[in-house]
Amino acid sequence: MNAHAGDQVLHHRALAAGLYGSGLPALQELRQSSIAAYAAHGLPETRHEDWRYTDLSVLRTTSFQPRAGGTLAHERERAVLGYLLANIGAERMVFVNGAYAPQVSNLPSVPAGCTLTTLAAAAATHGALLATHLGSSFSAARHPLAALNTALHGDGMFLHLTRNQALTAPMHVACLSAAAETPTAVHPRLLLVLEAGASATLTLSFQGSGRLHINAVTEIVLGAGAALDLQVLQEDSAEGVHTELISARLEQSARLGVHVAALGGHSSRSEVLCQLAGDDASLSLTGLIIGAQKQTHDLTTLVRHTALRTTSQQVVKAVLDARSTGAYTGRVSVATGAQKTDAAQSCRTLLLSSEASMNTRPQLEIDADDVKCSHGATNGQLDAESLFYLRSRGIPLAAARILLTRAFADEVIDRFPLECVRSHLHGRVDGRIAPKDAVEVTA
Amino acid sequence: MLEISGLHARVANGAEILKGISLTVGKGEVHAIMGPNGSGKSTLAGVLVGRDRFEVTAGSVTLEGADLLALTPEERAVRGVFLGFQYPVEIPGITNAYFLRTALNSVRKARGQTELDAMEFLTLLKQKARLMEMDPSFLNRSVNEGFSGGEKKRNEILQMAVLEPRLAILDETDSGLDIDALKVVAAGVNALRSPERSVILVTHYQRLLDHIVPDHIHVLAGGRIVKSGGRELALALEAQGYGWIESAAGKA
Ligand SMILES: Nc1ncnc2c1ncn2[C@@H]1O[C@H](COP(=O)(O)OP(=O)(O)OP(=O)(O)O)[C@@H](O)[C@H]1O
Numbered sequence: 001m002n003a004h005a006g007d008q009v010l011h012h013r014a015l016a017a018g019l020y021g022s023g024l025p026a027l028q029e030l031r032q033s034s035i036a037a038y039a040a041h042g043l044p045e046t047r048h049e050d051w052r053y054t055d056l057s058v059l060r061t062t063s064f065q066p067r068a069g070g071t072l073a074h075e076r077e078r079a080v081l082g083y084l085l086a087n088i089g090a091e092r093m094v095f096v097n098g099a100y101a102p103q104v105s106n107l108p109s110v111p112a113g114c115t116l117t118t119l120a121a122a123a124a125t126h127g128a129l130l131a132t133h134l135g136s137s138f139s140a141a142r143h144p145l146a147a148l149n150t151a152l153h154g155d156g157m158f159l160h161l162t163r164n165q166a167l168t169a170p171m172h173v174a175c176l177s178a179a180a181e182t183p184t185a186v187h188p189r190l191l192l193v194l195e196a197g198a199s200a201t202l203t204l205s206f207q208g209s210g211r212l213h214i215n216a217v218t219e220i221v222l223g224a225g226a227a228l229d230l231q232v233l234q235e236d237s238a239e240g241v242h243t244e245l246i247s248a249r250l251e252q253s254a255r256l257g258v259h260v261a262a263l264g265g266h267s268s269r270s271e272v273l274c275q276l277a278g279d280d281a282s283l284s285l286t287g288l289i290i291g292a293q294k295q296t297h298d299l300t301t302l303v304r305h306t307a308l309r310t311t312s313q314q315v316v317k318a319v320l321d322a323r324s325t326g327a328y329t330g331r332v333s334v335a336t337g338a339q340k341t342d343a344a345q346s347c348r349t350l351l352l353s354s355e356a357s358m359n360t361r362p363q364l365e366i367d368a369d370d371v372k373c374s375h376g377a378t379n380g381q382l383d384a385e386s387l388f389y390l391r392s393r394g395i396p397l398a399a400a401r402i403l404l405t406r407a408f409a410d411e412v413i414d415r416f417p418l419e420c421v422r423s424h425l426h427g428r429v430d431g432r433i434a435p436k437d438a439v440e441v442t443a
Numbered sequence: 444m445l446e447i448s449g450l451h452a453r454v455a456n457g458a459e460i461l462k463g464i465s466l467t468v469g470k471g472e473v474h475a476i477m478g479p480n481g482s483g484k485s486t487l488a489g490v491l492v493g494r495d496r497f498e499v500t501a502g503s504v505t506l507e508g509a510d511l512l513a514l515t516p517e518e519r520a521v522r523g524v525f526l527g528f529q530y531p532v533e534i535p536g537i538t539n540a541y542f543l544r545t546a547l548n549s550v551r552k553a554r555g556q557t558e559l560d561a562m563e564f565l566t567l568l569k570q571k572a573r574l575m576e577m578d579p580s581f582l583n584r585s586v587n588e589g590f591s592g593g594e595k596k597r598n599e600i601l602q603m604a605v606l607e608p609r610l611a612i613l614d615e616t617d618s619g620l621d622i623d624a625l626k627v628v629a630a631g632v633n634a635l636r637s638p639e640r641s642v643i644l645v646t647h648y649q650r651l652l653d654h655i656v657p658d659h660i661h662v663l664a665g666g667r668i669v670k671s672g673g674r675e676l677a678l679a680l681e682a683q684g685y686g687w688i689e690s691a692a693g694k695a
């Protein structure tokens with residue numbers, strides 16, 4: 001370990017010492033081992049195959065430091081919050097720069113025996129559950145940024161639903177962040193434990209401004225027959241980096257829907273790990289990538305089919321404008337004996353500019369013989385004939401482009417379960433398409 | 444209404460297709476354009492609505508005195524130009540009703556008229572669909588997606604009926620229609636006829652002209668209008684084909 005790395009470890013240890021969980025030895029150990037894992041493996045490099053399309057260079061050259069304090073200082077944050085509260089449901093948990101903001105949160109009551117609270121509060125009441133599940137669903141060595149989150153997350157959301165219980169209304173978890181004068185790091189964390197037959201619908205939103213590194217981790221544990229729909233609205237700062245890991249394990253007949261909309265960040269990576277560990281478990285994954293300017297978005301999924309008759313369906317669409325780039329890596333592994341696996345993935349890209357680009361990589365590793373695996377990818381531009389048809393009926397070029405782009409994106413937007421999120425995304429798609437009255441697009 | 448003079452056009456950087464077309468369409472008139480395959484009929488229609496794949500190399504086109512060629516396709520629509528496409532485009536993900544409402548409101552807005560709200564528009568659309576004997580279910584399907592050839596053509600006329608153009612150019616709208624549909628389409632066109640509106644019908648068949656009686660018929664061959672006349676010309680073509688005109692034009 002060189003001197004710099006040694007300094008970093010000391011620095012991380014000092015930071016971790018001030019965080020929640022000091023009364024929970026298991027959590028303290030976990031933080032220490034995560035610090036060590038991050039020090040050993042460091043920031044993933046683009047020469048690493050799994051990180052080829054994620055641009056983390058700014059994290060190497062700039063020091064992003066956690067920022068204490070959870071007040072809504074800025075007008076913009078207040079405006080964003082007001083917008084979210086009005087549009088995405090009343091029951092919410094708000095984090096400002098990673099700190100819980102009770103004054104603007106509104107927690108629903110949960111059934112007896114269930115818990116919805118902060119991780120810091122849960123450390124005192126549900127230490128055993130935290131010790132069992134935090135950091136247990138992914139390898140710290142393979143996910144150093146997620147390990148960094150484990151080491152340094154200051155708080156987060158904890159949901160525990162006991163057998164057959166349900167959150168009656170969709171819940172919104174809002175992560176609002178604003179950089180201080182200096183580049184700021186935030187490590188949002190969620191732990192969702194649904195026991196057999198329990199169910200919930202959650203929207204996780206990220207909104208940020210300034211030079212931020214948002215580094216989120218969501219861990220999901222679904223017991224037999226449990227069902228969770230998670231919608232992720234990633235609208236982080238255009239000057240920032242957004243990295244995120246969603247890691248789930250599903251028991252028998254459990255059902256998980258993960259619906260990710262990646263819009264924000266100068267550079268973003270959303271990674272979904274899902275193990276279908278029980279027979280008949282199923283994953284439905286939706287990815288909507290919208291790139292503008294010089295944004296890069298990377299959506300990486302790893303679905304492990306390790307039981308009988310499990311299904312995964314992944315539908316991804318990217319709309320890339322200007323000089324943005326997108327990447328979708330869909331890795332599906334089917335274990336020996338995981339017969340009757342049904343895994344499908346499709347990725348379609350609309351390139352609105354000749355300088356935008358998309359990299360699509362299906363990766364199948366199949367060790368069973370009786371399986372159905374399919375994948376398909378297309379890249380295309382707005383159809384010149386369709387544009388002309390609309391214009392010939394009097395629809396101006398800019399509006400025609402929006403109409404066709406929306407029609408393209410609708411198929412994935414329609415997969416988001418909540419209407420309020422769908423209409424929000426419609427507005428975002430419309431707003432993201434730069435007017436180009438003077439430029440003719442040719443097929 | 445429409446004044447085409449000495450029009451030459453080519454495929455962008457390719458061969459010349461229109462080789463000097465002059466044609467005047469007066470207000471309220473219906474002109475039929477016939478001619479062999481590949482003679483340039485769709486090219487002429489495309490130039491009139493501003494398809495960018497064609498390049499005008501000489502000549503002029505004015506619509507009620509204004510330089511039509513200087514306008515974008517959408518501006519031409521605002522001025523009342525409409526093309527019934529020979530091959531209507533399928534647009535998945537946009538319903539017919541939404542598309543037409545957006546179109547109608549776009550042109551109304553550009554003309555300084557009030558836009559129609561959803562209810563007003565639906566009432567209008569349903570009335571026009573009845574006229575075209577179209578099942579209302581077509582209104583909620585994606586534009587032309589999975590429509591049969593004849594249904595697509597009928598849908599073009601529905602759009603025309605909603606947009607009420609001043610100059611309608613119908614490019615082989617009769618091709619692929621069964622006899623009943625042909626009558627419906629013809630009725631749709633005739634309903635639009637007025638002293639203020641003009642129609643250019645591109646067709647291969649005399650049959651359509653039994654239902655929509657044209658004031659003038661022109662024969663386009665090799666990128667030129669080689670013969671013009673009245674209804675009797677269509678009958679002669681039906682009986683004798685184009686050979687006699689083309690050879691006569693060749694000698695001239
Ligand atoms: N994009 C293009 N590239 C090359 N040639 C073209 C292009 N568009 C049209 N042409 C040619 O121009 C000529 C005229 O075509 P056009 O479609 O105008 O004929 P038309 O009279 O409408 O024929 P039809 O009766 O078959 O519809 C044809 O020879 C056609 O092949």
Ligand SMILES: [Mg+2]
Nearest residue numbers: 484485486529
């Ligand atoms: Mg033609």
